[in-house]
Amino acid sequence: MPTSKSDGRPSQATMQRFCVLLVLFLSCATCSRVAAAERWSAKLDGKVRFYQSTELGLLIVGTEKSLYAWTARAATSCGAART
Numbered sequence: 001m002p003t004s005k006s007d008g009r010p011s012q013a014t015m016q017r018f019c020v021l022l023v024l025f026l027s028c029a030t031c032s033r034v035a036a037a038e039r040w041s042a043k044l045d046g047k048v049r050f051y052q053s054t055e056l057g058l059l060i061v062g063t064e065k066s067l068y069a070w071t072a073r074a075a076t077s078c079g080a081a082r083t
Contacts, residue, residue: 044068 010018046063053059061068066082 042068042070 049062051061059070
């Protein structure tokens with residue numbers, strides 16, 4: 001960081017750059033938290049007995065009566081199978 005010659009403190013231009021970068025960083029951090037906090041729900045035919053995410057990006061959920069699968073990205077149902 002360049003410093004002014006008189007007292008060793010950062011120059012005004014350096015402080016302005018730092019503030020701009022800090023604001024950009026905080027904006028990105030806030031946006032990623034908002035995106036990560038999106039939630040969705042689904043009505044199932046019974047109490048959830050187990051759930052598992054897969055390497056293929058699917059969420060598998062089992063109830064007493066059915067087995068469900070959703071894509072992780074779109075949160076859309078891939079289908080359900082009665083047991």
